[in-house]
Amino acid sequence: MSTTRVMIVGNGGREHALAWRLTHEGHEVLAAPGREGYGDDARRLDVDAGDPEALVARARDERVELAVVGPEQPLVDGLADRLRDAGIPTVGPSAAAAELEGSKAAAKRFMVEHDVPTARHETVRTLAEGLAALERFEAPPVVKADGLAAGKGVTVAETMDEARAALRECLEGGAFGAAGRTVVLEQRLRGQEVSLFALTDGSAAATFLPAQDHKRLGEGDTGPNTGGMGAYAPAPIYDEAVAAKVRSRILAPTLAGLRAQGRPFVGVLFVGLMIDDAGEPWVIEYNCRFGDPEVQPLLFGLRVPLLPRLLDAAHGRLRDEVLPGDPAATVVLASAGYPRSSHVGDRIEGLEALAGEADVKAFHAGTRRAGDAWVTDGGRVLGICARAPSLPAALDRARAAAESVRFDGVQMRRDIGARAR
Ligand SMILES: Nc1ncnc2c1ncn2[C@@H]1O[C@H](COP(=O)(O)OP(=O)(O)O)[C@@H](O)[C@H]1O
Numbered sequence: 001m002s003t004t005r006v007m008i009v010g011n012g013g014r015e016h017a018l019a020w021r022l023t024h025e026g027h028e029v030l031a032a033p034g035r036e037g038y039g040d041d042a043r044r045l046d047v048d049a050g051d052p053e054a055l056v057a058r059a060r061d062e063r064v065e066l067a068v069v070g071p072e073q074p075l076v077d078g079l080a081d082r083l084r085d086a087g088i089p090t091v092g093p094s095a096a097a098a099e100l101e102g103s104k105a106a107a108k109r110f111m112v113e114h115d116v117p118t119a120r121h122e123t124v125r126t127l128a129e130g131l132a133a134l135e136r137f138e139a140p141p142v143v144k145a146d147g148l149a150a151g152k153g154v155t156v157a158e159t160m161d162e163a164r165a166a167l168r169e170c171l172e173g174g175a176f177g178a179a180g181r182t183v184v185l186e187q188r189l190r191g192q193e194v195s196l197f198a199l200t201d202g203s204a205a206a207t208f209l210p211a212q213d214h215k216r217l218g219e220g221d222t223g224p225n226t227g228g229m230g231a232y233a234p235a236p237i238y239d240e241a242v243a244a245k246v247r248s249r250i251l252a253p254t255l256a257g258l259r260a261q262g263r264p265f266v267g268v269l270f271v272g273l274m275i276d277d278a279g280e281p282w283v284i285e286y287n288c289r290f291g292d293p294e295v296q297p298l299l300f301g302l303r304v305p306l307l308p309r310l311l312d313a314a315h316g317r318l319r320d321e322v323l324p325g326d327p328a329a330t331v332v333l334a335s336a337g338y339p340r341s342s343h344v345g346d347r348i349e350g351l352e353a354l355a356g357e358a359d360v361k362a363f364h365a366g367t368r369r370a371g372d373a374w375v376t377d378g379g380r381v382l383g384i385c386a387r388a389p390s391l392p393a394a395l396d397r398a399r400a401a402a403e404s405v406r407f408d409g410v411q412m413r414r415d416i417g418a419r420a421r
């Protein structure tokens, strides 16, 4: 097998999972910039993920054969365009295609135009417009800042007063800055959420196992929203009937619509789905990249090589495929104070004992080396991922492994995947 030199842009748990996967497949991984905790899973480049010039220069100097861009902000800002202009095969959509994540108003408009099933919505730009639009919703709508808001821009209002307050915060309070100057109001959907990731070259799509993440901090889906406290795959609610509907009513028209508009999507398209009681899938949102922590169980459990498919996507020769994977789960360990703040410098115990386990992997999202120890260095600190022949076994293994890692003030959910047991 030949070795491919791949650059991965980013420094979180998502990029660690990508680095581990490709190193494990025998390739040479350069993390731009990654973090110390990636260890032998990558060689680190001293470069800022937010500096496109430097990234393109390093990719050229290092003669990388493939670039994979992890986070959304550089994609929305056009990093993939720059890399491709420099002749570097890249997995990551153009700025034009990444607009599906960069602007919720644009994404909703696109869905309406292409008959993709999604909640009824109205887009507003002033408080007066917003308050008037509220009157046209029978039940309190979901209130969404248009732009990138690091997962904090959405209020699922329980009352009309809450919806009014959220509108006010965005449109007059300056919450989320420019990202909140346009607001999408949308009807609240009911059902179960599923994360579907499709690697695509703009036409064909290779879909990963359906995953579910857990955004709330507390067990039983209580407490504040977070970047994600755990995830697992496969999600049993996403059966073959749902999958067929998603392919024909959502994936196909989305990819064809973007192609027709001259902005084919080359990269990982995330579709956030609500599956209602009748088994009908609705799109909550699109993202333009892998989500963390869902990517961890998807790549840790994947049963076929990832690298050739990434290359095929970048070179426009992908085939439609459903990628097989073993059941897997990640439990996130967060630091004290998260998500309001994060506590740095707490000494982490127990990682060494996990290092020898074949079916467990610790992905580093917010750690740092201090002397001879690992310490916390962010809100979400580690993703403890396990795979097993059955989902219950993977869930048990991930939880037990997560419990064996300790630091002061550690926060974790012990109910990851409870709905799928
Ligand atoms: N129309 C909706 N109906 C019900 N819940 C929703 C709706 N839109 C969003 N949500 C909830 O809010 C969360 C965040 O909304 P989303 O559109 O995914 O924005 P982001 O991930 O950018 O914060 C979703 O995962 C879902 O739980």
Ligand SMILES: [Mg+2]
Residues within 6 Å of the ligand: 272, 285
């Ligand atoms: Mg979302």
